[in-house]
Amino acid sequence: MTLGQQINPQKRPSVVFIAILAMAIVQCFRLSTHWTIWWGLCESVITLFVIFLFGFTTHRQRDGANELSHSYPVMFTGITLLPILFQFVLRPLGVGDPNELILLNLVQNAAVTSAIVPISRQSIKISGVLSAFLVLFVTAMTENGLIWLMSGVFSAAGLWCLICGYWSRLETRFVTSSSQLLPIRPIVIGSTVMILIGAVAVASVSTFGTLTVLPGFIPTSGGNKYQNKLARSGVGEGDLFIAAQDSAFSFGPVDSEIFLESTMPSLYDVADDRYGEAAKKKNLNKELSRSISLTADRLKQTSDTPRRSDQASRQFSTLRRLTDPADVRLKNRTSSALLQVAGPTPLHLVTERFDTFDGIQWHHTMRGTPQLNTELENIDGKPWIKVNRAEHSILKGKQSHTLKIINLKSKRIPSPGHLAGIHISDVDRIDFFDQSEDGVFQLAAQPSIPRFTVIHLVSRMFSNEAILKLGDFRKLYYHSSNPFTEHDVLQNQSIEQVHNWVADVNPGWEQVCAVVDHLRTHFTCDPRAKVDEASEHVIDDFMKTRRGPDFMFATAAAMGLRSLGYQTQVVMGFYADSRDYQSRGNQAIVNASNLHFWTEVHVGHGMWIPIEPTPGYEKPQGWLSLKQQISMAIGSMLNWVMTNWLVLGLMIPLMVLGYRKRHLLTDLISKILWRAGWFGTTQRRIAWTIRILEWRARMAGHARPSSTTLRKWYSSLAAKDQQLQEHPVLETILNLANLAFYSPHAQDNETWTDHPDLYNTCSSLLSIWTSYRLKNGLTKAEPDGI
């Protein structure tokens, strides 16, 4: 294959830079949409590596001839289609791309390949056009500030290339030799930097919203008098941003107090948001009761049992009517955090316990929950409410957490199961706290915990080994009939199913774990799973479908274990996920999505141990000895390795390859840098070439000692390599360097008239004096210092 028009070697690196910049913009857009950074980096690095490898091999094959290999079209097509190949690997892993992004990637690869391995001058032009298209498209599709900034840099770089190309053409057409006295490129760069600094300064003194509504700057539809129907964003709803007086669909500030009501969600608001509203089941008996008056004997019979209104008044229905998820786009949120947790995660924070289940709803009956004694204790000058618990070998160690209530309207203090102490700054009265009927500590006289209250909690941990040593702890139960053992809502089939799960398991904690493990491994957590509202046996249906939200798991575990004779209750609370941990604030954010249900099992002595039957949620962390902690750390590390085996499998060979070929990479990068920095006076260009040479020598382990002159050092290096010794270019460059650095005539243009081919001379030097050659050719014999 014959090359087309001769490629201008001075222009190529600029186009390569532009193409890679466009690639970076596309990848940023891709990451901003859905991707994780590691996968994106991995794919980009592989793609670039393949393209540069292709360029390197093509350059070697060409070797000065005007011929290209016949495999060029095949390789070019293969690289262009690389994103599709990646999808075959990525999509099964759940990190694939939508089709439009794949198309963008195809164009991107074509642009970068055309720039790095051009077949003709037209290839370079096509690469520039494709890069510009990519940047324009991506910029139009996103409002990401970083991408806009990068697009600005791209525009400046593109403008720079166009101007330089224009001046280069003028130079070659009208003058035989010229000296570029006017530093065009620095001026262009300087102007661009000044504009960017100005833009950043304007942005820094005003909010982004203010900036976007500057008249005429960006079309906007509201917030000020300037409006434009072509607006793509604005303040509020623009024309619709009017007072809610004329139309029910309108919205805006009015004098009515209705808008002053607190928007803080209560626990039930949070539950409704997360699980949907409780579905009201049509009850034939209730309808009959409207028409048939109650008889006296029946009235007496019903008054023997607590009326529903006398019960805890707190209940949770497992029959929920799913609603469409709220618009959770980030820009529409102010602050979604209900509370912040500092301390070890994952953490199960109890807010409410339910002990009675009627087949549809969970209630609390106020039976069987012991009230714990508390006392005020001063620790390090701070008042702590100490919770007195009976000491037992099950409880070992302590852990402390700090909660900050942000946006939760509840008087209950979300707390770990075995709470041992509470401290709120400056609260030194014990009657400030009390316990709810289900054993959760709460503020006694407050309707809710004030916002931004910081609560310090200390809790005890339980030892799995100690629980295992208890054996069959059912014998420790002293209430033969209490609400914790009712399981008659389950059908025999389900009960039999649960019994099968623990058929060969020892009674006690091992059976509990077997049930939990079975639910975690054989069932699927699906918050959007539909439940038949007409069903009379919700849990039995769940046992059949094996799919449902977390409260179904908790209920199924509780009922299943009850059918085995264990006392259980269901807990509603918050799950502080370790994945929500933010290293910046050293805390985990808890919001409505962290509302969670789990189960507690009574192991005797009034101790309730939390279990986690829902897959996807980590089990409550028990107390661990040092040996267990070490083995767990090793296990976690191995688990991480196994989980990320694909990334590691790709990254490690790439890193090894990168390390082994670091000198080739150094040569490649330094050549690109050299070309990018090839501007300014002749003195500067020579100095830049020497700097690149010095960098290569340093990378090859032959850094010039600062007290040794250029000539001495590089002459001694050249003496170790036959080809370097015979090539006259070093002598020429060293003489030019002396002239540039030390001659009083260096700034006179006449001085350099004898060196019109300075570019080729310097380029020739960098082609010969490569880091690869310096490393591999001179390793055996170190040059003398002086």
Add this chain to the structure above:
Amino acid sequence: MTQNNSSHSLENTSSCKHQETIDRLRKRLNKSLLGKEDVVEMVLVCLLSRGHIIFDDLPGLGKTTLAKSVAYAVGGEFARVQCTPDLLPSDITGFNMFNQRTREFEFMRGPVFSDVLLADEINRATPRTQSALFEAMAERQVTIDNKRRQLSPSFFVVATQNPVEMHGAYPLPEAQLDRFAMKLRIGYPDRAHEVEMLAANIGVSENSGHEEEATLTPSHLWELQRHVSEVSVCEAIREYLVDLAVATRDHPDIALGLSPRGLITWQNVAQALAHLKGRDFVVPDDVQEVALPVLDLRMGGDLETSSRNVAAILDSVTVPVVNTNS
């Protein structure tokens, strides 16, 4: 890799005609002292920088031959003084003698009134005589009977001293040594050059240098010396030289650091070396190349110690690679 001055691409920046003369001079001196190109180069450096040389070496290594060759090549008057303890200052500078016929005092010129003076075994002369010679070397003039007399503008002293047989010798004090530009050690030639020397019968005839026409005249030499003084030394190089001088003063093994006069001499010889290499500006290589002969003279000690100290000093100072004015 050696620098090929003839093919130096920067020749246009210097005077080509001077280069040709220097090449001829270099060739002639190398012919008289075989296998000692580096010594000859340093002799030329001193000659062009108007500095004086002291050879510190064993007898019979070619010191006198080289000095005479320089004198014949320059085309000036050559004089030789064999220094002994009974040598008087007037034997060096000259004296007034009463002429009976004209009944007037006539000045009888001493050997310092030559263009090239060889002071053999200078350390055997008394300090008084040495001082008279050093005054002439430093000021290029002598004062006799209150009358000042100028020496030749191209006055060039080649002194020798024998490092052995120090009995009865008067070692030159450091202050006096500073009047020289360099201390050179010739050393024995290698085997091949000794064979070549025998074959060519070099040194058999004392007047062998006379047979050739002088390569340049004293006025021509003066012209070359003037050009050397115009060789540019950029700010970075001057800073470098001062840093090196400070390093000699801070070095723990050197009792007496480089004096300002020595620093000026160092710059002058670096300029001369740059000119010899066809440049009109000094580079760090020039400074480093003349460091050993310049500092060896002023630091004292044997060659090994001097080499070690000079290497340490050069290692301690960063070479200015990029001209900050660019």
